[in-house]
Amino acid sequence: MTYGVDADRELVERAARGSREAFDELVRRHQRAIVSLARALTRGSADAEDIAQDVFLRAWRGLGRFRGDSTFRTWLHRVAVNVVHSHTGRVGRLRQLLLPRSDSVDADDPIERAPARTDLEAETLLRDAIDRALATLPEELRMAVILRDVQGLDYREIADVLDVPIGTVESRIFRGRQRLKPLLAPLRGGS
Amino acid sequence: MEGRKLSCDDAARAIVRLSDGTLDGGARATLDAHLETCADCRAALETQRAVAAWLRSRPADRVSDQFAARLAARLDGDSGWLGIADWRVWTFRLTPVAALLAAFVLLGSAQSESGVTLDEWALDTDDTSSWFLQTDVSPDVSLDALVESIVTGGDTLGGGGANDVGK
Numbered sequence: 001m002t003y004g005v006d007a008d009r010e011l012v013e014r015a016a017r018g019s020r021e022a023f024d025e026l027v028r029r030h031q032r033a034i035v036s037l038a039r040a041l042t043r044g045s046a047d048a049e050d051i052a053q054d055v056f057l058r059a060w061r062g063l064g065r066f067r068g069d070s071t072f073r074t075w076l077h078r079v080a081v082n083v084v085h086s087h088t089g090r091v092g093r094l095r096q097l098l099l100p101r102s103d104s105v106d107a108d109d110p111i112e113r114a115p116a117r118t119d120l121e122a123e124t125l126l127r128d129a130i131d132r133a134l135a136t137l138p139e140e141l142r143m144a145v146i147l148r149d150v151q152g153l154d155y156r157e158i159a160d161v162l163d164v165p166i167g168t169v170e171s172r173i174f175r176g177r178q179r180l181k182p183l184l185a186p187l188r189g190g191s
Numbered sequence: 192m193e194g195r196k197l198s199c200d201d202a203a204r205a206i207v208r209l210s211d212g213t214l215d216g217g218a219r220a221t222l223d224a225h226l227e228t229c230a231d232c233r234a235a236l237e238t239q240r241a242v243a244a245w246l247r248s249r250p251a252d253r254v255s256d257q258f259a260a261r262l263a264a265r266l267d268g269d270s271g272w273l274g275i276a277d278w279r280v281w282t283f284r285l286t287p288v289a290a291l292l293a294a295f296v297l298l299g300s301a302q303s304e305s306g307v308t309l310d311e312w313a314l315d316t317d318d319t320s321s322w323f324l325q326t327d328v329s330p331d332v333s334l335d336a337l338v339e340s341i342v343t344g345g346d347t348l349g350g351g352g353a354n355d356v357g358k
Binding site: 023027040053056127130131148154173177180187 | 254
C-alpha cells in the first residue's frame with residue numbers, strides 16, 4: 001500500500017539516522033494526538049501521558065523498522081494502539097485481581113452531574129463523558145470510532161492501523177456510532 | 192453501481208461514507224435510491240452524522256508542560272547502556288571508525304601492489320622510530336644469538352637487521 005506525501009518524511013529520515021533533534025520535532029508534532037488517543041482509548045486514564053511516552057519511546061527504538069509504507073502518523077498510531085492494548089490488558093488483569101467490581105459505568109456519577117464552574121472544567125467534564133460513552137463499546141468498535149472521529153484518520157489509514165479491510169472499518173464505525181447515540185444524545189440535549 | 196439495489200446491510204457502509212462526505216458519485220446515487228424507500232436507513236444516516244459531529248467536538252486534550260522534558264530524559268536514558276543494542280549506534284555512529292579501518296586496508300593494499308612494504312618505507316627515513324617496524328630477522332638466527340644481541344647491543348644477528356640502519 002502506498003501513500004501520498006508524508007509531511008514528516010524528512011524528519012523521520014533524520015531521526016532514523018540518530019538525530020534526536022529531528023525526533024524531538026516529531027514528538028512536538030504528534031504528542032497531542034497521541035496523548036488524546038491514549039486518553040480516549042483508556043477512558044480518560046490518568047496514565048495517558050505515561051502511555052504516550054511509552055509510545056514515543058517504542059517509536060524511537062523501532063524507527064529502523066519503519067519502511068515508509070504508510071505515513072509516519074499512521075505508523076505511530078499503530079504503535080500507540082499496540083501500547084494501549086498491552087497497557088489495558090495489564091491494568092485489566094490487575095483490576096480483576098484487586099478491584100473485582102470497581103469498573104462499572106456509573107450513570108449517576110456526581111462528577112458528571114455537577115455544574116461546571118469554568119470553561120476548563122466544562123471541557124474536562126464533556127471529554128470525560130464522551131470517553132465514558134466510548135468505553136462502553138467493544139474494543140474493536142471503540143478503536144475504529146476513535147481513530148475516525150476523534151483522531152481524524154481516513155479509512156485507509158484506519159484499515160492499516162488495525163490491519164483489517166476497509167469494509168470492516170466502515171462496518172465497525174457504523175455499528176459503533178449507532179450504539180453511542182443513546183449515550184451521547186443526553187449530553188447534547190438530543191433525544 | 193447505479194441501478195443496483197442495496198440491502199440495508201450494504202447500505203450501512205455507504206451511509207458511513209455519506210455521513211463523512213467521502214462517498215463517490217456512483218455509490219451516492221445507489222444509496223440515494225435506497226434511502227428514498229427505507230426510513231430505517233434514513234434514520235441511521237441522521238444518527239451517523241450526529242454522533243460523528245458530537246465526537247469531533249470532543250475537547251482537545253492538553254499535554255502537560257513537563258511531557259517533552261520527561262520524554263527527553265527517558266530517551267537520554269535509553270541512549271545509555273540500553274543504547275548499545277540500538278542499531279543506529281552500529282550503523283551510523285561508528286561510521287567514522289569503519290571508514291578509518293577501510294582506509295587502512297586500502298592503504299596497505301595499494302602499497303603491496305606498488306611493491307613497497309612498510310619495512311622499505313620505514314628504512315627510507317632517518318626516523319629511529321621506524322626501527323620498530325623492522326621484522327626482517329634472518330630465519331636461521333638462533334635464540335641464543337638473539338639473546339646475546341640484546342644483552343651486548345652488538346650486531347650478532349647478521350642478515351642486515353634493524354641495526355644496519357645506522358651503519
